[in-house]
Every structure is written in C-alpha cells, then in structure tokens.
Amino acid sequence: MTCFGSLMPLDAALLADDEIEVSLFGPGFGESAAIHIGGGDWIIVDTLIDEYSSTLIPLEYLQSIGVDTATQVKLVVGTHFDADHVMGLSATVAACISASFVTSLVLNERQVLRLIRSNSRDPEVDDRFAGEYAETLSVLQQRAQTGTPTVPPITWAAPNTTLFQRPSSGACPRARVTSLAPSHASVTMTLQALGNVIPVEGFDRKPTPFRVPNHSSVVVWVEVGDVALLLGSDLEETGHSGTGWTAICDSGARPEGRAEIFKVPHHGSSNGHHERVWSELLVDEPVAVLTAWRLGAHSLPTATDMERICEHAADAYLTSPPAAPRSLKRNPAVEKTMKESVIRINALAGRLGHVRLRRHANGTSPWAVELQTPADRLRS
Ligand SMILES: [Zn+2]
Numbered sequence: 001m002t003c004f005g006s007l008m009p010l011d012a013a014l015l016a017d018d019e020i021e022v023s024l025f026g027p028g029f030g031e032s033a034a035i036h037i038g039g040g041d042w043i044i045v046d047t048l049i050d051e052y053s054s055t056l057i058p059l060e061y062l063q064s065i066g067v068d069t070a071t072q073v074k075l076v077v078g079t080h081f082d083a084d085h086v087m088g089l090s091a092t093v094a095a096c097i098s099a100s101f102v103t104s105l106v107l108n109e110r111q112v113l114r115l116i117r118s119n120s121r122d123p124e125v126d127d128r129f130a131g132e133y134a135e136t137l138s139v140l141q142q143r144a145q146t147g148t149p150t151v152p153p154i155t156w157a158a159p160n161t162t163l164f165q166r167p168s169s170g171a172c173p174r175a176r177v178t179s180l181a182p183s184h185a186s187v188t189m190t191l192q193a194l195g196n197v198i199p200v201e202g203f204d205r206k207p208t209p210f211r212v213p214n215h216s217s218v219v220v221w222v223e224v225g226d227v228a229l230l231l232g233s234d235l236e237e238t239g240h241s242g243t244g245w246t247a248i249c250d251s252g253a254r255p256e257g258r259a260e261i262f263k264v265p266h267h268g269s270s271n272g273h274h275e276r277v278w279s280e281l282l283v284d285e286p287v288a289v290l291t292a293w294r295l296g297a298h299s300l301p302t303a304t305d306m307e308r309i310c311e312h313a314a315d316a317y318l319t320s321p322p323a324a325p326r327s328l329k330r331n332p333a334v335e336k337t338m339k340e341s342v343i344r345i346n347a348l349a350g351r352l353g354h355v356r357l358r359r360h361a362n363g364t365s366p367w368a369v370e371l372q373t374p375a376d377r378l379r380s
Contacts, residue, residue, distance in 0.1 A: 026291030026319035106216030173225030232265030268301030285314035
C-alpha cells in the first residue's frame with residue numbers, strides 16, 4: 001500500500017492487550033486520529049480522505065494492520081463539522097457498525113434543519129455545506145431501520161461525559177473515554193447565535209450563514225490503565241469562564257490524572273493555547289502531536305506557534321510541514337468531491353503524513369515514535 005509505504009504494516013496481533021497506540025494523520029488540510037485503547041478496541045477521532053489515493057483515512061490504515069473495523073472500532077467522534085475534520089465521516093460511520101457516533105450539538109443552521117427534518121428527504125437542506133452531515137444522519141437512520149444497531153444513533157458530547165468504558169481483565173487494562181467539551185455555555189451561546197439567523201415571520205431579515213465557533217469542538221480524554229491522553233480537536237480558548245479551555249480547567253468533575261500525550265488543538269494556533277492546560281492537565285514532560293492547516297496563503301502552525309509548543313513539550317511531532325506544497329496531480333474523483341465541498345483547490349493539502357506513538361500501559365518504557373514522511377519532529 002503506497003500511502004503507508006514507509007511505515008511497516010504491523011499485524012494487529014502484534015499489539016498487546018495493554019498496548020496503547022496513538023496514530024495521527026494529516027496532509028496539511030485534514031486531520032484524523034486512530035487510538036488503540038487496549039484489548040483490541042479502537043476509537044477514531046475525525047476523518048479524512050487521502051486526495052491522491054481516494055482512501056478513507058484512518059479506515060484504510062486500520063484494515064492494513066489487521067483491525068476488523070466493523071467490530072473493533074467502538075467510537076467514531078466527529079469533533080466539529082469543518083471540512084478539514086469530516087471528509088469521509090459518513091463512510092467511516094457506515095463501516096464501523098459497532099461504534100457509537102459522537103459529535104457536538106452545536107451545528108450550523110443547515111445542519112440543524114437537516115437534523116430536525118431527518119425523517120424526510122429534503123433537498124432544500126442537503127446543500128454542499130451540510131452534505132457530509134446529512135449523509136451521516138442517513139447512515140445512522142438506515143442502521144436504525146434495519147435493526148442492526150447495538151449502539152445509540154448519536155451521542156451528543158458534553159462536559160465530563162463517559163463515552164466508552166471497559167473494566168480491566170487479565171493483562172487488559174481498564175479503559176475509559178470521556179468528552180470534556182463542548183461546555184454547556186458554548187452550546188447555549190451558539191444556539192442563541194443560531195436563533196439570530198433563522199428567519200422569523202413578520203421580520204424582514206435575511207438569514208446569514210452561521211459559522212460554528214471552535215469553542216464548540218468535542219475534546220476527548222482517554223484513559224488506559226493509568227495512562228491518559230488528551231485530544232484537543234480545534235477547541236479554542238475564549239478568555240471567558242464557562243467556555244473554551246477555561247471551562248475544562250475550571251471543571252471539578254473532569255477525570256483525575258494528567259495526560260502524557262496531547263493532540264494540540266487547532267493546528268497549534270495561538271488561539272487554541274491556554275497555559276493552564278499545560279500546567280494542570282498534562283504531565284511535566286508531555287509528548288505533543290499536531291497537524292498543519294493550510295488555506296491559500298495562510299498556514300498553521302506559525303513559527304511562533306512551533307516555538308511555543310517546543311518550549312512546553314518534551315517532544316513534539318507534526319504530520320506535515322505547514323508550508324504550502326507544490327501543485328500535485330490529484331485523483332479526479334476526489335478533486336470533484338472537494339470542489340463540490342467548497343474546499344478551494346488552492347487551499348489543499350500535500351502528502352499524507354502519519355505520526356504513530358506506542359507504549360505499554362502496564363510497563364514503564366517510553367513512547368515508541370514512528371514517522372511516515374512528511375511527518376517530522378517539531379523543531380523551533
Ligand atoms: Zn481544523
């Protein structure tokens with residue numbers, strides 16, 4: 001398989017019951033993580049399509065290492081409905097029939113309308129923006145109608161909500177996955193903002209597009225035995241109590257412990273940084289992983305962001321460089337899909353990079369790091 005050519009495909013049987021894996025994928029526009037939480041159980045956080053091979057990441061990767069995605073994936077989390085986090089989400093949800101689908105209640109106006117009218121086909125609300133969301137709802141609905149579900153159709157993430165848990169058994173450690181965000185205040189604020197753009201009879205007001213704020217992203221806390229991981233999605237710090245990272249830091253109900261691995265939020269951007277996260281939620285020498293983001297002339301992380309992350313983390317790894325890639329030939333089908341998804345072609349990504357971290361929950365050995373080009377160690 002070319003897209004993982006420099007990373008030796010490993011048989012799933014080689015992953016011990018107590019072995020944790022954090023795999024982060026990113027080509028420069030797009031982000032997805034696959035986490036082995038021990039015992040053969042996996043979770044997927046966000047999805048992307050490799051634009052050159054048209055493959056669904058990380059489904060393709062999991063299958064390449066022998067994972068049965070129909071039975072071994074327990075959660076699929078769509079942290080928020082931005083194009084760089086949900087490409088291929090509906091197909092991933094369709095394939096992972098044993099997985100709960102977790103997402104944020106904060107949606108844009110088209111997605112809310114699609115949810116409200118999810119019992120009927122309505123081309124009015126199935127526009128390009130809501131397309132992936134509508135398709136995901138359709139997959140979940142079909143599953144419910146055919147009587148195959150063993151899991152709830154949608155779990156709305158909320159602060160300190162258990163999404164999955166498994167007791168310890170023999171060498172297999174306990175595992176628990178908890179959402180830390182979005183906060184209730186974020187949900188309230190964004191629903192109020194949404195109300196301002198829905199047309200009201202008698203008022204001559206044109207609805208304007210509503211962009212879901214990044215303080216509504218789902219943040220995931222993973223515990224395997226005594227090892228904890230923090231997946232920051234694109235959550236931003238708002239400077240207000242009750243929302244963003246402040247709400248998580250202030251919460252007395254969040255799981256105890258400190259995370260060893262930190263998926264840095266919002267592609268390392270300064271608006272995702274909060275000093276208290278590093279001092280209160282993470283161990284003294286955490287390993288940071290992140291993906292880049294490029295849109296036209298803009299890119300993340302900046303040189304300043306990289307310097308800040310290197311100052312805070314013992315080690316940091318980036319799936320691909322933030323600099324703009326050379327123009328490369330893309331698969332025509334993917335190009336068409338992306339055009340239809342309102343993603344500007346000039347904003348798109350380069351080669352898919354992969355950062356893989358593994359460690360035994362029951363041991364004391366450090367994290368083993370493997371990088372697939374163009375992933376690299378972050379240097380300030
Ligand atoms: Zn993003």
